[in-house]
Amino acid sequence: MTYMLEARDLHKYFGALHVTNGVNLKLAPGARHALIGPNGAGKTTLVGQLSGVIAPTSGQVFIGGEDVTRLAPAKRTRTGLVRTFQISNLFTDMTVLENVYLAVSQNRRMGVNPFRAAGRDKGSIDRAMDLIRKVRLEPHADRLVSELAYGQQRLIEIAIALALDPKILLLDEPAAGIPTGELDLLLRVIEELDPSLALLIIEHDMELVRRVATDVTVLVHGTVLIDGPLRDVMSSDEVKRVYLGGGEVEAQNA
Amino acid sequence: MDMPNARFLNRHRFSLWELVPLIVAIGCFYLFPGYLTLGAAVLVMAIFAVSLDLVIGYAGIVTLGHSVFFGVGAYGAAKLSMAGIDAPIAAALIAGAMAAVLAVLTGPFVLRLKHLPLIMVTVAIAAIAHEAANKMSWLTGGHDGLPNLTFEPVLGLFKWSIWGTTSYLYVLAWLVLLVIVSRIVVSSSFGMALQGIRQNELRMRVMGAPVLKQQVIIYTYSAFLAGIAGALYAQTNNFVSLETLTVDLGVFALAMIVLGGLGRIYGAIIGAAVYMIVQYLAQQWDPYFWMLAIGVLLVLVVRFGKGGLLGIAEKAWLRVRPARPAYDPATSEKLEPGE
Numbered sequence A: 001m002t003y004m005l006e007a008r009d010l011h012k013y014f015g016a017l018h019v020t021n022g023v024n025l026k027l028a029p030g031a032r033h034a035l036i037g038p039n040g041a042g043k044t045t046l047v048g049q050l051s052g053v054i055a056p057t058s059g060q061v062f063i064g065g066e067d068v069t070r071l072a073p074a075k076r077t078r079t080g081l082v083r084t085f086q087i088s089n090l091f092t093d094m095t096v097l098e099n100v101y102l103a104v105s106q107n108r109r110m111g112v113n114p115f116r117a118a119g120r121d122k123g124s125i126d127r128a129m130d131l132i133r134k135v136r137l138e139p140h141a142d143r144l145v146s147e148l149a150y151g152q153q154r155l156i157e158i159a160i161a162l163a164l165d166p167k168i169l170l171l172d173e174p175a176a177g178i179p180t181g182e183l184d185l186l187l188r189v190i191e192e193l194d195p196s197l198a199l200l201i202i203e204h205d206m207e208l209v210r211r212v213a214t215d216v217t218v219l220v221h222g223t224v225l226i227d228g229p230l231r232d233v234m235s236s237d238e239v240k241r242v243y244l245g246g247g248e249v250e251a252q253n254a
Numbered sequence B: 001m002d003m004p005n006a007r008f009l010n011r012h013r014f015s016l017w018e019l020v021p022l023i024v025a026i027g028c029f030y031l032f033p034g035y036l037t038l039g040a041a042v043l044v045m046a047i048f049a050v051s052l053d054l055v056i057g058y059a060g061i062v063t064l065g066h067s068v069f070f071g072v073g074a075y076g077a078a079k080l081s082m083a084g085i086d087a088p089i090a091a092a093l094i095a096g097a098m099a100a101v102l103a104v105l106t107g108p109f110v111l112r113l114k115h116l117p118l119i120m121v122t123v124a125i126a127a128i129a130h131e132a133a134n135k136m137s138w139l140t141g142g143h144d145g146l147p148n149l150t151f152e153p154v155l156g157l158f159k160w161s162i163w164g165t166t167s168y169l170y171v172l173a174w175l176v177l178l179v180i181v182s183r184i185v186v187s188s189s190f191g192m193a194l195q196g197i198r199q200n201e202l203r204m205r206v207m208g209a210p211v212l213k214q215q216v217i218i219y220t221y222s223a224f225l226a227g228i229a230g231a232l233y234a235q236t237n238n239f240v241s242l243e244t245l246t247v248d249l250g251v252f253a254l255a256m257i258v259l260g261g262l263g264r265i266y267g268a269i270i271g272a273a274v275y276m277i278v279q280y281l282a283q284q285w286d287p288y289f290w291m292l293a294i295g296v297l298l299v300l301v302v303r304f305g306k307g308g309l310l311g312i313a314e315k316a317w318l319r320v321r322p323a324r325p326a327y328d329p330a331t332s333e334k335l336e337p338g339e
């Protein structure tokens, strides 16, 4: 079968540091795949290579069976590969609505139209407002992003990702910084995703992983320690050992 | 944050405030009939400053080579006049198009650079263009320039006068027209994307924005404006010289837009006017004093108001009356549903 997203033997060095070490990863249509691993394991760097903002030292990335290793990030996005950032990466000088509007209008290929007033682009503005409502930020739509709490900024990341009509969605620690009370909201957004969409979610919160993912890849020091169905991976001795050693996941899980 | 409550999505809304500069310009026409030549020069620089603000202030493309497009427009209009194409409006449009063609050809290469390399390369290109024009005196007249240019009356009706009456109104009409078009451009989805690129280019790329294409479009449009400004310079002075190609021109225009407030079309206009008038007055007093006067003014404005003169004024006004939100649920219900 052709996978929606596939990484084949990716390697990445930062100087002498081997951050991605022969990673293989496959996302089938409808995949709900979690990528877990201790801090510094190379998860974000892997997402960078999948989305094209980091060039791998060697190896290949395929979208829908096509080699996109040399394809620029913007073009990958236009094929439906959408990522979020672990640390909010927004237009801080713009309002929430303007941030999401920008994503909607790029997605609608309006970004090269110099004659259509953005403020009269009702279709895109309404779509942006729907997404803002979805992440319950409507009361803040007209506030500058820089005035919002960190957790709220994380939700804008999600709204922007949805605005880009993802077919493949890479979420880099979406729950980090989101207050516990809002986690249900995040879960619901994920549950409402198109069932045929392929999701890769990096997450430290094991409870969230259990509820969202059907498959898991565990990355340690840039290598895949183990991957497979959620149940198998979670019960594997290796994973328990790594996580008990790191302490990170168990602590957050408690 | 230099502009609290910035509302990009409100940019297309016309405000009565925007008539103020026009009223002032027309007022000056009647109040200072002896200064209309200076006035026309101010308006030409205002067009050039707006053109530079579009690339620097809106798109974040920091170039110091914009004099090239001004010079191409100026020499283009001069050559057109010498070749018998001396209907001023048509000549200005053709000269602007020449500058735009140059921009569309060079933009895809130059705009791959960012930050300091971009600044260095654009300065170098401008310096080389100046020197090349100096060497090619068969084409440009070298140090002597191209004097005694003649142009038909504007629209065949309004004769040029030595008092600058026609020049002033002619350039003012261009400025008004180009500001209206530029306003449409910056408040479009495209204009917002440019401001997105300025704030966070990586984010725009990851949203699928064709960043280089967007930058080349604004660069080309901006060059078109700069070329028209150059042509108007030639037409109102009946003369072009290497002055129109000096690197200084791009640097002065940068000072103007910083003074007036980056990323605000009217800021560029105010900046150009204040700069030129301070320069004129300081020069009257002491020919060597004006650089210092401008320098002190710039330092004060940058120190006390990040958004330039216009930013200071806006901030004061927003204290009095806050901006209206872009999304108003009450009115949005009445409009047609989205696609």
Ligand SMILES: Nc1ncnc2c1ncn2[C@@H]1O[C@H](COP(=O)(O)OP(=O)(O)OP(=O)(O)O)[C@@H](O)[C@H]1O
Pocket: A014, A017, A019, A037, A038, A039, A040, A041, A042, A043, A044, A045, A046, A086
């Ligand atoms: N641009 C870079 N240059 C040099 N080293 C880097 C760079 N980016 C990341 N690294 C290093 O690569 C390693 C992997 O980083 P990465 O951010 O991918 O880890 P991660 O698994 O996402 O960690 P976390 O759970 O903390 O987000 C770390 O040791 C990090 O310091």
Ligand SMILES: [Mg+2]
Pocket: A043, A044, A045, A086
């Ligand atoms: Mg990370």
